[in-house]
Amino acid sequence: MPVNSRYTVKKCGAEDISAVMDFFGENHDPTHSFAANKRFVDWQYYMPDAGEYNILIAKGDSGMLGVLAYIPNTFFDSEMLPERKFIWTTNWLVKRGYKGFVGLDLLYSLPKHENCENIGTVGQTAASGMFYQKIGYRIGKLEHYFFVNENVGNFKVLSGYNWSCADTPQADAERGSLLLKPINSLIGLDSPLILEYLRNAEPCKSPAFFENKYVKNPFYKYYIYGIISEGKAAAAMVCRVANHNGANVVRLVEYIGRAEYLADSRLQDILDEHNAEYMDFYCAGVPHDMLCQAGFMQNTGEQGLIVPNYFEPFQNSNIEIAYAYKFPECCIFKGDGDRDHPR
Numbered sequence: 001m002p003v004n005s006r007y008t009v010k011k012c013g014a015e016d017i018s019a020v021m022d023f024f025g026e027n028h029d030p031t032h033s034f035a036a037n038k039r040f041v042d043w044q045y046y047m048p049d050a051g052e053y054n055i056l057i058a059k060g061d062s063g064m065l066g067v068l069a070y071i072p073n074t075f076f077d078s079e080m081l082p083e084r085k086f087i088w089t090t091n092w093l094v095k096r097g098y099k100g101f102v103g104l105d106l107l108y109s110l111p112k113h114e115n116c117e118n119i120g121t122v123g124q125t126a127a128s129g130m131f132y133q134k135i136g137y138r139i140g141k142l143e144h145y146f147f148v149n150e151n152v153g154n155f156k157v158l159s160g161y162n163w164s165c166a167d168t169p170q171a172d173a174e175r176g177s178l179l180l181k182p183i184n185s186l187i188g189l190d191s192p193l194i195l196e197y198l199r200n201a202e203p204c205k206s207p208a209f210f211e212n213k214y215v216k217n218p219f220y221k222y223y224i225y226g227i228i229s230e231g232k233a234a235a236a237m238v239c240r241v242a243n244h245n246g247a248n249v250v251r252l253v254e255y256i257g258r259a260e261y262l263a264d265s266r267l268q269d270i271l272d273e274h275n276a277e278y279m280d281f282y283c284a285g286v287p288h289d290m291l292c293q294a295g296f297m298q299n300t301g302e303q304g305l306i307v308p309n310y311f312e313p314f315q316n317s318n319i320e321i322a323y324a325y326k327f328p329e330c331c332i333f334k335g336d337g338d339r340d341h342p343r
Contacts, residue, residue, distance in 0.1 A: 007060035007102060009109045012053040012067075017041065020055060023064045027096045033341055034069065034091050040342060043218060045069060056109055058102045066094040068106040071337065072114060077208040084204035086118035086327055088337035092128065118203070120325030122337035132324035142282040142321040142332065145296035146307045149271040149278055156247035157277050159316060160304035176266045176294065180225040183236060186210050186256075191226070191233040197257050202330040210256075214238050214335075219342040222253075225270065227261045235261035238335060241274050242311040250279040253335035259290035267294060280307050282321055282339075285331035312343040 012020055017038070025035030033040045045053040054075060058066040069091040074080045087110065094103045111117050122142075124132065133139045148161065155161055183189065186207035198206055214222040222240050226233030235257025239250050250270055255262060271279060281296065288298070299307045301318045309319035321339060323332050334340055 006100075007058045007065050007105075009056055009058050009105055011113060012055035012057050014046075014051050014053075016057060017046075017053060017055075019064060020053075020057060020067055023067060023095070024091065024093060028091075028093055033343060037342075040219065044071065044338065044341065047075070056106050056113060058106055064095070065098055065100075066102040066106050068092045068103075068110065070110065070114075070119075072116065073204055073209060076212040077206045079208065080204060080206060082115075085114075085116045086120065086203040087114060087116055089119065089121040090338040092121075092124075118327035120203070120323065120327065120332075120337075122321060122323045122332060122334075122339050124322050124324060126322070129322050129324055137324040137326045139322065139324045140284060142284050142323060142334065143288075144280065144282050144299040144307060144309075144318070144321075145291050146278050146280045146299055147267050147271070147294070147296050149276060150268060151272070152277050155277055156245040157249055157308060159306035159308075162303070176264045178234075178261060178265045179228045180237070180266055180269055181228050181233070183224040183226045183233065185215055186224070186236065189226075189233060191236075193229075193232070193234045193258075194226075194236055194256055197235070201256075202328045203336075205256075210238065210254075214254075220340070227257065227265045229261060234258075235265075237262070237265075237270075239270065239279070240340075241276065244308075244311055244314045248274050248276040250274055250276045251334070251340070252279055252281040253340050254333045255281075255283070255286065255331070259287050262286075263290040263293040265294065278307075280309075282309075282334035283331065284323060284333075285329070310343070 021035050021038065021041065024032065029035060045055055054070050054072065056068045057064060068089060070087050070089045072085060072087045074085050092103065110119065129139050189207065220240050222238055225237045225239065227235040237252055238254040239252050241248050242251055267279060299305060299318060306316055306318055308314065308316055321334065
Protein backbone atom coordinates (compact mmCIF):
# COMPACT_ATOMS: atom_id res chain seq x y z
CA MET A 1 0.00 0.00 0.00
CA PRO A 2 1.80 3.17 -1.12
CA VAL A 3 1.97 5.93 1.49
CA ASN A 4 4.28 8.35 -0.25
CA SER A 5 7.21 8.29 -2.63
CA ARG A 6 9.69 7.43 0.11
CA TYR A 7 8.23 4.26 1.60
CA THR A 8 5.34 1.84 1.52
CA VAL A 9 3.36 0.21 4.32
CA LYS A 10 2.48 -3.47 4.04
CA LYS A 11 1.78 -6.57 6.12
CA CYS A 12 4.83 -8.50 7.28
CA GLY A 13 5.22 -11.73 5.34
CA ALA A 14 7.06 -14.84 6.46
CA GLU A 15 10.03 -13.68 4.39
CA ASP A 16 10.20 -10.37 6.33
CA ILE A 17 10.13 -11.53 9.93
CA SER A 18 13.89 -11.96 10.43
CA ALA A 19 14.47 -8.41 9.23
CA VAL A 20 11.67 -7.13 11.48
CA MET A 21 13.17 -8.78 14.55
CA ASP A 22 16.65 -7.48 13.69
CA PHE A 23 15.20 -4.00 13.19
CA PHE A 24 13.53 -4.08 16.59
CA GLY A 25 16.70 -5.25 18.31
CA GLU A 26 18.84 -2.63 16.61
CA ASN A 27 16.48 0.25 17.32
CA HIS A 28 15.12 -0.71 20.74
CA ASP A 29 16.34 -3.71 22.76
CA PRO A 30 18.06 -6.84 21.40
CA THR A 31 17.02 -8.83 24.51
CA HIS A 32 13.31 -8.07 24.15
CA SER A 33 11.16 -11.11 23.28
CA PHE A 34 10.06 -9.42 20.06
CA ALA A 35 13.68 -9.25 18.94
CA ALA A 36 15.14 -12.40 20.47
CA ASN A 37 12.50 -15.14 20.49
CA LYS A 38 11.02 -16.17 17.14
CA ARG A 39 8.97 -18.90 18.79
CA PHE A 40 7.21 -16.21 20.83
CA VAL A 41 6.75 -13.91 17.82
CA ASP A 42 5.28 -16.77 15.79
CA TRP A 43 2.89 -17.72 18.58
CA GLN A 44 1.59 -14.20 19.20
CA TYR A 45 1.53 -12.76 15.65
CA TYR A 46 1.78 -15.37 12.91
CA MET A 47 -1.24 -16.40 10.81
CA PRO A 48 -0.15 -19.56 8.99
CA ASP A 49 -3.18 -19.70 6.69
CA ALA A 50 -2.29 -16.29 5.27
CA GLY A 51 1.48 -16.65 5.58
CA GLU A 52 1.54 -13.24 7.27
CA TYR A 53 2.13 -11.70 10.66
CA ASN A 54 -0.06 -9.18 12.45
CA ILE A 55 2.71 -6.66 11.93
CA LEU A 56 2.75 -3.66 9.61
CA ILE A 57 6.12 -2.60 8.22
CA ALA A 58 7.21 0.57 6.48
CA LYS A 59 9.97 0.00 3.92
CA GLY A 60 11.81 2.44 1.72
CA ASP A 61 14.72 2.25 -0.68
CA SER A 62 17.12 2.41 2.26
CA GLY A 63 15.43 -0.44 4.13
CA MET A 64 13.03 -0.76 6.99
CA LEU A 65 11.84 2.47 8.62
CA GLY A 66 9.19 1.37 11.10
CA VAL A 67 7.07 -1.49 12.47
CA LEU A 68 3.72 -1.72 14.20
CA ALA A 69 2.74 -5.05 15.78
CA TYR A 70 -0.80 -5.69 16.98
CA ILE A 71 -3.15 -8.38 18.28
CA PRO A 72 -6.78 -8.53 17.12
CA ASN A 73 -9.21 -10.42 19.34
CA THR A 74 -10.03 -12.46 16.22
CA PHE A 75 -6.49 -13.84 16.35
CA PHE A 76 -7.51 -15.90 19.39
CA ASP A 77 -11.07 -16.55 18.17
CA SER A 78 -11.49 -16.65 14.40
CA GLU A 79 -15.28 -16.98 14.78
CA MET A 80 -15.63 -13.61 16.50
CA LEU A 81 -18.30 -11.50 14.78
CA PRO A 82 -16.71 -8.80 12.57
CA GLU A 83 -18.59 -6.03 14.37
CA ARG A 84 -17.08 -7.15 17.71
CA LYS A 85 -13.50 -7.05 16.46
CA PHE A 86 -10.97 -4.94 18.30
CA ILE A 87 -7.20 -4.56 18.13
CA TRP A 88 -4.51 -3.99 20.75
CA THR A 89 -1.35 -2.45 19.33
CA THR A 90 1.81 -3.74 21.00
CA ASN A 91 5.24 -2.86 19.58
CA TRP A 92 5.34 0.44 17.65
CA LEU A 93 8.80 1.56 16.62
CA VAL A 94 10.45 3.93 14.14
CA LYS A 95 14.06 3.77 13.04
CA ARG A 96 16.29 5.58 15.45
CA GLY A 97 17.04 9.12 14.24
CA TYR A 98 14.47 9.03 11.42
CA LYS A 99 12.66 12.33 10.84
CA GLY A 100 9.20 12.04 9.36
CA PHE A 101 5.71 10.70 9.84
CA VAL A 102 6.28 6.99 9.31
CA GLY A 103 4.95 6.14 12.79
CA LEU A 104 1.78 8.11 12.15
CA ASP A 105 1.35 6.46 8.75
CA LEU A 106 1.67 3.02 10.31
CA LEU A 107 -1.04 3.74 12.89
CA TYR A 108 -3.36 5.36 10.34
CA SER A 109 -2.87 2.40 8.00
CA LEU A 110 -3.94 -0.14 10.59
CA PRO A 111 -7.76 0.37 10.36
CA LYS A 112 -7.58 0.07 6.58
CA HIS A 113 -5.57 -3.16 6.66
CA GLU A 114 -7.76 -4.76 9.32
CA ASN A 115 -11.11 -3.16 8.50
CA CYS A 116 -11.46 -2.19 12.16
CA GLU A 117 -11.63 1.16 13.93
CA ASN A 118 -11.70 -0.24 17.49
CA ILE A 119 -8.08 0.13 18.55
CA GLY A 120 -6.32 0.40 21.90
CA THR A 121 -2.95 -0.07 23.51
CA VAL A 122 -1.67 -0.97 26.98
CA GLY A 123 1.77 0.01 28.20
CA GLN A 124 2.56 2.95 25.94
CA THR A 125 5.18 5.55 26.81
CA ALA A 126 4.25 9.01 28.07
CA ALA A 127 5.17 10.53 24.69
CA SER A 128 3.02 8.14 22.70
CA GLY A 129 0.22 8.58 25.24
CA MET A 130 0.12 12.32 24.51
CA PHE A 131 0.01 11.50 20.81
CA TYR A 132 -2.87 9.07 21.25
CA GLN A 133 -4.77 11.70 23.21
CA LYS A 134 -4.31 14.30 20.49
CA ILE A 135 -5.89 12.02 17.89
CA GLY A 136 -8.96 11.28 19.99
CA TYR A 137 -8.10 8.27 22.16
CA ARG A 138 -9.08 8.02 25.81
CA ILE A 139 -5.96 7.71 27.93
CA GLY A 140 -5.25 6.77 31.53
CA LYS A 141 -3.26 4.50 33.81
CA LEU A 142 -4.18 1.14 35.25
CA GLU A 143 -4.75 1.20 38.99
CA HIS A 144 -2.62 -1.23 40.95
CA TYR A 145 -4.15 -3.23 43.81
CA PHE A 146 -2.79 -5.95 46.07
CA PHE A 147 -4.24 -8.46 48.54
CA VAL A 148 -1.88 -9.65 51.27
CA ASN A 149 -1.74 -13.21 52.57
CA GLU A 150 -2.94 -12.98 56.16
CA ASN A 151 -0.60 -15.84 57.16
CA VAL A 152 2.68 -14.24 56.00
CA GLY A 153 4.68 -12.16 58.43
CA ASN A 154 8.07 -11.95 56.69
CA PHE A 155 7.84 -10.68 53.10
CA LYS A 156 10.53 -11.49 50.57
CA VAL A 157 8.98 -9.69 47.58
CA LEU A 158 6.60 -7.08 48.93
CA SER A 159 8.57 -4.07 50.22
CA GLY A 160 7.53 -1.39 52.67
CA TYR A 161 4.42 -3.16 53.89
CA ASN A 162 4.74 -2.07 57.49
CA TRP A 163 1.31 -0.78 58.42
CA SER A 164 -0.42 -2.43 61.34
CA CYS A 165 -3.26 -4.78 60.47
CA ALA A 166 -5.71 -2.38 62.08
CA ASP A 167 -4.85 0.26 59.47
CA THR A 168 -5.51 -1.90 56.41
CA PRO A 169 -8.80 -2.31 54.55
CA GLN A 170 -8.05 -6.04 54.43
CA ALA A 171 -8.37 -6.27 58.21
CA ASP A 172 -11.90 -4.87 58.04
CA ALA A 173 -12.96 -7.10 55.13
CA GLU A 174 -14.65 -10.30 56.16
CA ARG A 175 -13.30 -13.36 54.44
CA GLY A 176 -15.50 -13.75 51.34
CA SER A 177 -18.29 -16.28 51.28
CA LEU A 178 -18.00 -17.36 47.62
CA LEU A 179 -15.76 -20.35 46.99
CA LEU A 180 -13.28 -20.48 44.12
CA LYS A 181 -13.08 -23.57 41.94
CA PRO A 182 -10.40 -24.37 39.30
CA ILE A 183 -11.77 -24.37 35.75
CA ASN A 184 -9.98 -26.26 32.98
CA SER A 185 -11.69 -24.36 30.17
CA LEU A 186 -14.45 -21.81 29.63
CA ILE A 187 -15.50 -23.67 26.48
CA GLY A 188 -18.68 -25.61 27.20
CA LEU A 189 -18.88 -24.19 30.75
CA ASP A 190 -22.40 -24.19 32.18
CA SER A 191 -22.35 -20.60 33.38
CA PRO A 192 -25.16 -18.34 32.12
CA LEU A 193 -23.76 -15.36 34.04
CA ILE A 194 -20.27 -15.59 32.53
CA LEU A 195 -21.64 -16.14 29.02
CA GLU A 196 -24.01 -13.19 29.39
CA TYR A 197 -21.15 -11.01 30.61
CA LEU A 198 -18.96 -11.98 27.65
CA ARG A 199 -21.75 -11.28 25.16
CA ASN A 200 -22.01 -7.70 26.36
CA ALA A 201 -18.43 -6.93 27.44
CA GLU A 202 -16.22 -4.41 25.70
CA PRO A 203 -13.70 -5.20 24.34
CA CYS A 204 -15.29 -8.43 23.17
CA LYS A 205 -13.81 -11.72 24.42
CA SER A 206 -15.14 -15.27 24.29
CA PRO A 207 -14.53 -18.73 25.79
CA ALA A 208 -12.40 -19.60 22.73
CA PHE A 209 -10.42 -16.37 23.23
CA PHE A 210 -9.48 -17.36 26.78
CA GLU A 211 -8.78 -20.94 25.73
CA ASN A 212 -6.30 -19.97 23.03
CA LYS A 213 -4.66 -17.05 24.81
CA TYR A 214 -4.31 -18.54 28.29
CA VAL A 215 -5.13 -22.24 28.56
CA LYS A 216 -3.01 -23.11 25.52
CA ASN A 217 -0.29 -20.56 26.22
CA PRO A 218 3.05 -22.32 25.58
CA PHE A 219 5.10 -19.99 27.78
CA TYR A 220 3.16 -19.44 31.00
CA LYS A 221 0.98 -21.66 33.17
CA TYR A 222 -2.29 -19.83 33.79
CA TYR A 223 -4.93 -20.82 36.31
CA ILE A 224 -8.60 -20.03 35.79
CA TYR A 225 -10.76 -19.94 38.89
CA GLY A 226 -14.53 -19.79 38.83
CA ILE A 227 -16.26 -17.82 41.57
CA ILE A 228 -19.11 -20.10 42.58
CA SER A 229 -22.56 -18.73 43.40
CA GLU A 230 -25.62 -20.95 43.76
CA GLY A 231 -23.68 -23.94 42.52
CA LYS A 232 -22.38 -22.42 39.27
CA ALA A 233 -19.52 -20.17 38.19
CA ALA A 234 -20.82 -16.61 38.27
CA ALA A 235 -17.46 -15.02 37.38
CA ALA A 236 -13.90 -16.11 36.67
CA MET A 237 -10.33 -15.02 37.34
CA VAL A 238 -7.27 -15.66 35.20
CA CYS A 239 -4.10 -15.88 37.31
CA ARG A 240 -0.52 -16.99 37.11
CA VAL A 241 2.20 -17.44 39.70
CA ALA A 242 5.50 -15.56 39.67
CA ASN A 243 8.35 -16.12 42.09
CA HIS A 244 11.44 -14.35 43.40
CA ASN A 245 13.82 -14.93 46.28
CA GLY A 246 12.10 -18.19 47.16
CA ALA A 247 8.65 -16.61 47.45
CA ASN A 248 5.54 -16.82 45.26
CA VAL A 249 3.11 -14.09 44.26
CA VAL A 250 -0.15 -14.45 42.36
CA ARG A 251 -0.77 -12.14 39.40
CA LEU A 252 -4.46 -11.63 38.64
CA VAL A 253 -4.28 -10.73 34.95
CA GLU A 254 -7.95 -10.82 33.84
CA TYR A 255 -11.34 -10.82 35.52
CA ILE A 256 -14.54 -12.01 33.83
CA GLY A 257 -17.85 -11.03 35.39
CA ARG A 258 -19.62 -8.51 37.58
CA ALA A 259 -17.47 -6.92 40.27
CA GLU A 260 -19.73 -7.88 43.18
CA TYR A 261 -18.72 -11.52 42.80
CA LEU A 262 -15.04 -10.61 43.12
CA ALA A 263 -15.92 -8.51 46.17
CA ASP A 264 -17.34 -11.57 47.94
CA SER A 265 -14.81 -14.19 46.82
CA ARG A 266 -12.43 -16.13 49.06
CA LEU A 267 -9.17 -14.74 47.63
CA GLN A 268 -7.19 -15.96 50.61
CA ASP A 269 -7.83 -19.53 49.42
CA ILE A 270 -5.82 -18.90 46.23
CA LEU A 271 -2.90 -17.52 48.24
CA ASP A 272 -3.03 -20.55 50.52
CA GLU A 273 -3.07 -22.91 47.51
CA HIS A 274 0.05 -21.37 45.99
CA ASN A 275 1.77 -20.42 49.27
CA ALA A 276 1.94 -16.86 47.94
CA GLU A 277 2.79 -13.64 49.74
CA TYR A 278 0.11 -11.61 48.01
CA MET A 279 -2.03 -11.23 44.91
CA ASP A 280 -1.76 -8.13 42.72
CA PHE A 281 -4.19 -6.78 40.15
CA TYR A 282 -3.68 -4.06 37.52
CA CYS A 283 -7.04 -2.85 36.21
CA ALA A 284 -9.15 0.05 35.02
CA GLY A 285 -12.93 0.21 35.14
CA VAL A 286 -13.43 -2.11 38.13
CA PRO A 287 -15.17 -0.15 40.94
CA HIS A 288 -12.76 0.81 43.70
CA ASP A 289 -15.26 0.09 46.45
CA MET A 290 -15.79 -3.45 45.20
CA LEU A 291 -12.03 -4.10 45.28
CA CYS A 292 -11.77 -2.70 48.80
CA GLN A 293 -14.68 -4.89 49.87
CA ALA A 294 -12.75 -7.89 48.55
CA GLY A 295 -9.80 -6.92 50.73
CA PHE A 296 -7.59 -5.33 48.08
CA MET A 297 -5.50 -2.29 48.91
CA GLN A 298 -4.42 0.23 46.30
CA ASN A 299 -0.71 0.66 45.69
CA THR A 300 -0.11 4.39 45.70
CA GLY A 301 3.63 4.08 46.29
CA GLU A 302 3.35 6.01 49.53
CA GLN A 303 5.35 5.26 52.68
CA GLY A 304 7.94 3.35 50.66
CA LEU A 305 5.52 0.63 49.56
CA ILE A 306 6.72 -1.35 46.53
CA VAL A 307 4.57 -3.96 44.78
CA PRO A 308 6.86 -5.10 41.92
CA ASN A 309 5.64 -5.72 38.40
CA TYR A 310 8.75 -7.06 36.66
CA PHE A 311 10.01 -10.50 37.61
CA GLU A 312 11.97 -11.44 34.44
CA PRO A 313 14.40 -10.09 35.52
CA PHE A 314 13.17 -8.93 38.91
CA GLN A 315 12.95 -5.18 39.42
CA ASN A 316 12.17 -3.87 42.89
CA SER A 317 10.14 -0.85 41.87
CA ASN A 318 6.59 0.26 41.28
CA ILE A 319 5.63 0.38 37.61
CA GLU A 320 2.85 2.45 36.07
CA ILE A 321 1.03 0.92 33.10
CA ALA A 322 -0.67 3.43 30.83
CA TYR A 323 -3.42 2.74 28.31
CA ALA A 324 -5.18 4.40 25.41
CA TYR A 325 -8.23 3.20 23.51
CA LYS A 326 -10.80 4.23 20.94
CA PHE A 327 -13.87 2.08 21.47
CA PRO A 328 -16.76 2.04 24.01
CA GLU A 329 -16.17 2.34 27.75
CA CYS A 330 -14.60 -0.83 29.05
CA CYS A 331 -12.54 -2.61 31.67
CA ILE A 332 -8.84 -3.00 30.94
CA PHE A 333 -6.46 -5.46 32.61
CA LYS A 334 -2.78 -6.32 32.68
CA GLY A 335 -3.51 -9.33 30.48
CA ASP A 336 -4.72 -7.12 27.64
CA GLY A 337 -2.43 -6.52 24.69
CA ASP A 338 0.96 -8.04 25.43
CA ARG A 339 1.59 -6.73 28.94
CA ASP A 340 1.82 -10.27 30.32
CA HIS A 341 4.15 -11.76 27.76
CA PRO A 342 7.31 -13.69 28.75
CA ARG A 343 10.46 -11.60 29.03
